[in-house]
Amino acid sequence: MELIKRNTDYALRALVHMAEADNDRIHPMGELAAATGAPETFLRKVVQKLDAAGVVATRRGRGGGVCFQKDPDAITVLEVVEAVQGPVAINKCFIANRECDDRFACLIRSNLGGIQNDLLELLRAATVTNLARDTRLPA
Amino acid sequence: MELIKRNTDYALRALVHMAEADNDRIHPMGELAAATGAPETFLRKVVQKLDAAGVVATRRGRGGGVCFQKDPDAITVLEVVEAVQGPVAINKCFIANRECDDRFACLIRSNLGGIQNDLLELLRAATVTNLARDTRLPA
DNA sequence: TAAAAGAGGACTAAAATAGTCCTATAACAG
DNA sequence: CTGTTATAGGACTATTTTAGTCCTCTTTTA
Ligand code: FES
Ligand code: FES
Numbered sequence: 602m603e604l605i606k607r608n609t610d611y612a613l614r615a616l617v618h619m620a621e622a623d624n625d626r627i628h629p630m631g632e633l634a635a636a637t638g639a640p641e642t643f644l645r646k647v648v649q650k651l652d653a654a655g656v657v658a659t660r661r662g663r664g665g666g667v668c669f670q671k672d673p674d675a676i677t678v679l680e681v682v683e684a685v686q687g688p689v690a691i692n693k694c695f696i697a698n699r700e701c702d703d704r705f706a707c708l709i710r711s712n713l714g715g716i717q718n719d720l721l722e723l724l725r726a727a728t729v730t731n732l733a734r735d736t737r738l739p740a
Numbered sequence: 741m742e743l744i745k746r747n748t749d750y751a752l753r754a755l756v757h758m759a760e761a762d763n764d765r766i767h768p769m770g771e772l773a774a775a776t777g778a779p780e781t782f783l784r785k786v787v788q789k790l791d792a793a794g795v796v797a798t799r800r801g802r803g804g805g806v807c808f809q810k811d812p813d814a815i816t817v818l819e820v821v822e823a824v825q826g827p828v829a830i831n832k833c834f835i836a837n838r839e840c841d842d843r844f845a846c847l848i849r850s851n852l853g854g855i856q857n858d859l860l861e862l863l864r865a866a867t868v869t870n871l872a873r874d875t876r877l878p879a
Numbered sequence: 880t881a882a883a884a885g886a887g888g889a890c891t892a893a894a895a896t897a898g899t900c901c902t903a904t905a906a907c908a909g
Numbered sequence: 910c911t912g913t914t915a916t917a918g919g920a921c922t923a924t925t926t927t928a929g930t931c932c933t934c935t936t937t938t939a
Contacts, residue, residue, distance in 0.1 A: 606895095606897090607898095640897090640899080643897070643898050646898090660906080661904070662905045662907060663906055663907045663908070664906075
């Protein structure tokens with residue numbers, strides 16, 4: 602099982618690419634598709650979601666493309682994942698309030714709850730800028 | 741996206757049920773199916789994997805069923821998930837070594853690596869016994 | 880030795896993921 | 910004011926994963 606699906610992977614690659622090719626340049630989809638290895642038509646859909654989430658902005662027409670709407674420092678991995686894939690949860694019952702019948706219900710749920718929170722925190726702690734700089738190297 | 745799929749959910753429910761109905765009793769599949777709400781034929785497959793992983797032991801024939809092979813204190817959520825669903829990863833490249841072309845490859849991977857480890861640690865920290873006792877209540 | 884129980888493989892159904900295609904709309908250059 | 914370049918967005922399809930069923934076989938013990 603992978604937490605990050607293809608669409609989010611593409612999104613992260615695109616954002617990292619944009620963060621590397623510094624500043625406020627506008628990046629046409631074609632460039633992003635080439636840079637990420639994603640099919641352009643598919644990447645479009647992904648970027649549309651990032652746009653809807655306010656992570657990037659897009660412009661149509663000649664000279665159009667994609668640019669950051671938020672500072673890449675402030676874009677967390679969690680918000681990218683949620684924008685592109687939808688909610689992240691350790692178990693179904695943390696997304697919709699189903700799957701719970703009286704007996705097991707809240708023992709498992711309440712104890713997994715801690716893990717759920719920690720998981721989200723983990724994803725919230727990493728930003729696009731983090732991903733774009735190799736943190737393995739000494740500062 | 742849910743980290744824990746139905747099969748693992750059933751497995752955890754069954755294990756929690758066994759841990760609650762204390763000691764070394766042998767639990768027939770029918771009982772576990774009723775207790776978990778899982779279709780019995782499906783639960784069988786799940787239990788077989790727990791068996792293969794050495795988490796539980798099974799006995800055939802009259803009076804047969806399922807019992808713990810490991811102390812429920814020592815059974816981590818991670819090992820249940822891995823036994824039933826297979827490997828857990830934040831991204832595909834942490835399972836198989838694909839999906840990586842030179843450019844993005846290791847920046848993203850190396851930085852997500854930390855999250856990957858933390859995630860596994862999180863799942864390793866919780867045991868079946870933990871799940872069976874409501875940790876919200878004061879000690 | 881028959882009934883009760885799990886083993887295991889082949890199969891099917893449903894849902895999520897990944898991707899395509901086609902038409903429309905926006906921006907700008909000439 | 911029109912053609913070209915670009916994204917928007919919906920409908921569609923293909924592939925893969927998840928979930929579940931079914932049937933036959935073996936083990937165990939009353
Ligand atoms: S809320 Fe999911 S098993 Fe109880
Ligand atoms: S290893 Fe997965 S994107 Fe580089």
